[in-house]
Amino acid sequence: MNPIASIKKNLAFIKLRKLVVAALLVGFLSAMLALTLKHLTEHYENILLAQSQSNRWYLLLFPVLGLSVIFILRQYLFKKKENKGIKEIFESTASKKKNLPIYKIPSHFFNGFLTVIFGGSTGIEVSTVVATATIGSVAQQKENLFRQYKTELISAGVAAGITALFSSPIAGILFALEVISKKRSRTFFLMTGLAVLVAYGLLFIIDEPPLFALDIAVWHYHAIPYFIVLGILAGLHSVYLTKCVLFFKSEFAKIDSHYTRILIGAGLLSVALLLLPQLYGDGYHAITDLIHPKNFSFSPLFLLTLLAVLFVKPLVTSITLASGGDGGVFAPSLFIGAFLGFLIATIGNSLCGADVIPVNFVVIGMAAMLSASIHAPFTALFLVCSLVNDYTLFFPILAICLISKYTAKLIYPFTVYTYAPETLK
Missing domain, CATH: 1.10.3080.10 (Clc chloride channel)
Known part of the structure; x- marks a missing residue:
């Protein structure tokens, strides 16, 4: 050499x-x-x-x-x-x-x-x-x-x-x-x-344990139509989350006084937490309650609570970030997806005789919502499978993550990370 x-x-x-x-x-x-x-x-x-x-x-x-x-x-x-x-x-x-x-x-x-x-x-x-x-x-x-x-x-x-x-x-x-x-x-x-x-x-x-350790035994082919509905709704809801974050950040930026921003943001957040304590913090405690429900019974009040959580969560997340809080849409996406999946499974079982497994919908919902919110289906797939330490739902999650991402992207091509005002000029 x-x-x-x-x-x-x-x-x-x-x-x-x-x-x-x-x-x-x-x-x-x-x-x-x-x-x-x-x-x-x-x-x-x-x-x-x-x-x-x-x-x-x-x-x-x-x-x-x-x-x-x-x-x-x-x-x-x-x-x-x-x-x-x-x-x-x-x-x-x-x-x-x-x-x-x-x-x-x-x-x-x-x-x-x-x-x-x-x-x-x-x-x-x-x-x-x-x-x-x-x-x-x-x-x-x-x-x-x-x-x-x-x-x-x-x-x-x-x-x-x-x-x-x-x-x-x-x-x-x-x-x-x-x-x-x-x-x-x-x-x-x-x-x-x-x-x-x-x-x-x-x-x-x-020896760090997974956040939501589960043993998912099976999923059924008759659940596929409900999975698809979940993917589409996750895509739609992710756009709602993105639009909320962008809107509240824009509106709060118009408030010159930092103290006023804090008081308005904290006041709105406090009211939301008083009415819906599930929204406190990252919400992982509420996801655990969905995965391991206690004394669950379907009722109009329960249905209204689920709908309120799904509607209000993007609002309080946006208010938290706009008023000076630090964070993003990662945990909120997992939270919203879990509740959305549980809602669809509950309605399907109670009103349509679907006979689907709610915990499967909670897991798939988390992945679908995260995929749609950050436009990263493969990240969402492996992340959620690792969260529950189970890969039984690998193929349904993959398919629904792709459906949710492209549903969201078709309606609104940006995420909270990629949006910039000049892109619309």
Whole structure:
């Protein structure tokens, strides 16, 4: 081998070794951040939720307290900059000069935590995604070699964060591919693969259980028409969710006073929580109640409650985000999909003699709504299968996720992440 070829080979090996180390480190830090935020939020959300159940008047206090603390932190600690969610990642990956500043890690960590534990009707997923993306962004600024791999390092952080939250390395990689990068290269798959490997290894070591462990025995072919209806309705409802978020953000932006925004947002959120406590926080406690119902009986009041939850949830999620809360449509989509699936199964069984299995519809509904809301059917498929730790419904979920996504896209081509006012000009 001639000297020049040898030098090139050595440089390529050094470059590869540095990229591997960077991916492993980003993966570990992102997984640790995601797991810490997940468990802290779950612990304190349960405490405050129990307090609100013993004394409903706490629901008047919690939202204004949470939004006020977030505002104070932003004003005095986080450079008076509002968090814009996943759009911040898009802005960074689209520009060679614009990077995610390091303060975005504590900003999204604390703001996401405070939003959910004090009743904000969203989840920590988007907060985790942006915080872990920032870890990748900071890593690429540390050495000139990494600058050409900014998108790959950001994607590695995001993939590891999603893996840690939902115990699904495939969903982590697919989310980074379908939503964040949309760029296929060997370097992308190498770095995201190593990052999720570290994250999944960490989950294995601590024996992290799935969020909704289920044992789904079977699904029936006679349920297929109802599955299709669920997919179409999920697509329609995802457009309603998207439009609500965009509308309330636009309207609240017209309010000059931050204090007025907080008071209006907290007031509306408190009223909604008093009437429908299922909407508190990320709503995973309410999904668990659907999966394992106690003393269930169909009645007009029960039907009206389900319909109210489906109609009001997009409104309170939008109000939470517009008034200063941190989060996105990830957890709300899972929540809405679960309730929509349960509603269709309940109506089918009670009024049409469908003889379908409600828990199957809850699971498929979660995936269908998430797929339609973020236009990522394969991410939704593997993520929800990992959430319940069961792949029995793999093929129905895949089909319905595609139906829901293209139904939503046919009606409105944007998600809350991809919409920009200039796209309509």
